Amino acid sequence: MSYPFGGRSHYSVIIVGGGQAGLSLSHCLQQRGVDHLVIEKRSLVHSWRTQRWDSFCLVTPNWQCQLPGWGYLGDDPHGFMVKEQINEWLAGFVAHVKAPAIEGVTVERVSRNPATGERERFSVQTDAGTYTADQVVVASGGYHRPIVPRLAEKLPPHVAQYHSAQYRNAAQLPEGAVLVVGCGQSGAQIAEDLHLAGRKVHLATGNAPRCARFYRGREVVDWLADMKYYDMPVTEHPLREGVRDNTNHYVTGRDGGRDIDLRRFAQEGMELYGLLSGFDGRSFELQPNLRDNLDSADATYNRINASIDKFIATQGIEAPPPSVYTPVWEPAEERTRLDLAAAGITSVVWCIGFSPDFEWVDAPVFNGRGAPVHRRGVTNEPGLYFLGLPWLHTWGSGRFSGVARDAEFLTQAILQRSDEKRAGGVTAAVAELRAA
The missing domain is CATH 3.50.50.60 (FAD/NAD(P)-binding domain)
Structure with missing residues (x-):
C-alpha cells in the first residue's frame, strides 16, 4: 500500500x-x-x-x-x-x-x-x-452493534423496523401507530418526538431511571457539579464498576430543557406497557411491571432531588423550597398483550442500545x-x-x-x-x- x-x-x-x-x-x-x-x-x-x-x-x-x-x-x-x-x-x-x-x-x-x-x-x-x-x-x-432482539425476526414483513440509530423523524415512518421499545434516553426522547408529531405511540418501558431538569431554581446538572458528583471516580461510586452497565437517566434539553414524565404522556394518550418479552405471531407479550418501572424511575428522581436538598441545607444556600414528585397518572391495570393488528401498529423503533x-x-x-x-x-x-x-x-x-x-x-x-x-x-x- x-x-x-x-x-x-x-x-x-x-x-x-x-x-x-x-x-x-x-x-x-x-x-x-x-x-x-x-x-x-x-x-x-x-x-x-x-x-x-x-x-x-x-x-x-x-x-x-x-x-x-x-x-x-x-x-x-x-x-x-x-x-x-x-x-x-x-x-x-x-x-x-x-x-x-x-x-x-x-x-x-x-x-x-x-x-x-x-x-x-x-x-x-x-x-x-x-x-x-x-x-x-x-x-x-x-x-x-445496534441491539435488536431475535423476536424482531418474527414480525410480519409489512411492519417497518428501525433501530434508534436509524430513526430521523416521524415522517420517515409509514402511517399508523408506532411501538417504541425501551425508555432510556433515546427511547424516551424518540417517543416524545413521535408523540409531539401527533403519532399514536405505544411505549414498552424498561428499568431506566429519570431525573429532573430543573430543581430549586437551578439546572440539576449545576447542583450536581457543585456537589462534585462529576469528579467522583468510578472507584468511589457505590456501585463501583457496576455503574458502567447502568442505563442513563432520561431527561431532555428540547425547547430549553424539561423533564420527561412518561405518566404525563399517558395522560395525553400515549399507551404505556411493561418490558417487552416476546411476540407470538399476532400479539406482543409484555411483562406486568409497568407500575414498578414508573415507580422506580420516580424514586430515582426524588432521591437525586433529596441529595440536592441535603447539600443546600449543609451549605446554608438560599434557594426556593424543596418538593417531592407525586405521580400524575397511575396505570389502571398491567396489560401483558398488545395485538399488532388491533392497535394498528405499522412500525417499531428499537431503542434498547448498543453492544x-x-x-x-x-x-x-x-x-x-x-x-x-x-x-x-x-x-x-x-x-x-x-x-x-x-x-x-x-x-x-x-x-x-x-x-x-x-x-x-x-x-x-x-x-x-x-x-x-x-x-x-x-x-x-x-x-x-x-x-x-
Whole structure:
C-alpha cells in the first residue's frame, strides 16, 4: 500500500477511532510532540452526524462541552445545542486539532507484532495495509452493534423496523401507530418526538431511571457539579464498576430543557406497557411491571432531588423550597398483550442500545462479557489503552465534559511507558499509574 504522511508505517502511538476521544488524545499528544496516527473507519466525529435523529439535542448544558483547547463558544452556556449546532462545534474542534488522521480505513486486528516477533511492538492490520506502533489506544467508543432482539425476526414483513440509530423523524415512518421499545434516553426522547408529531405511540418501558431538569431554581446538572458528583471516580461510586452497565437517566434539553414524565404522556394518550418479552405471531407479550418501572424511575428522581436538598441545607444556600414528585397518572391495570393488528401498529423503533465489539483487539484484557478490564484506561497489557468509554474514570468519561481529563491522563501514561522502555524496566511513575 501507499502509506500517508511521508510513507511511514510505524508510529510511536496509533489511535483507533476519530471521535471526540481519539481527537482529544491527538491534541494532547501533539502538545507533547509525540508522533502518532489516528485511524478512523468512517469520517472524523461521524456518529454525531449519522446516528442522531433530526430533533436531537444535548441533554447536558452547553457549558459542559469542554474538549481539549475547545470549549463551548456560544452565548447560551445553560442551553442545549441542537444537532446542527453540535456538528458545527465539532467541525471546529476537528479543524482546531488538525490530527494526523486517515479516514475510511477499518482496523481489522490489533495484536503484538506477529511478523517479526517483536513483543515490544503492536501490529495494526487494516483493510488498507498493516502498521506497527509502540503503543495503541482504542478510542472507538463502546456503542458498536445496534441491539435488536431475535423476536424482531418474527414480525410480519409489512411492519417497518428501525433501530434508534436509524430513526430521523416521524415522517420517515409509514402511517399508523408506532411501538417504541425501551425508555432510556433515546427511547424516551424518540417517543416524545413521535408523540409531539401527533403519532399514536405505544411505549414498552424498561428499568431506566429519570431525573429532573430543573430543581430549586437551578439546572440539576449545576447542583450536581457543585456537589462534585462529576469528579467522583468510578472507584468511589457505590456501585463501583457496576455503574458502567447502568442505563442513563432520561431527561431532555428540547425547547430549553424539561423533564420527561412518561405518566404525563399517558395522560395525553400515549399507551404505556411493561418490558417487552416476546411476540407470538399476532400479539406482543409484555411483562406486568409497568407500575414498578414508573415507580422506580420516580424514586430515582426524588432521591437525586433529596441529595440536592441535603447539600443546600449543609451549605446554608438560599434557594426556593424543596418538593417531592407525586405521580400524575397511575396505570389502571398491567396489560401483558398488545395485538399488532388491533392497535394498528405499522412500525417499531428499537431503542434498547448498543453492544461493544472489541473482537478485533487480540489481547488478554477482557472479562467474560467482552468488556475491557482497565484502570482509568490503562490495561495490564503494557502499551495498550482504552479511552472514551462510559465511566472509564468518571461520569463524564464518555462525554464532552470528561474526556479531556482522561486524554491528558493517558498522555502521561504513554509518556511514562516510553520512559519505562528506554530505562529497560518499570519506572516508579508507571508503577504509580498502574496502581491508581
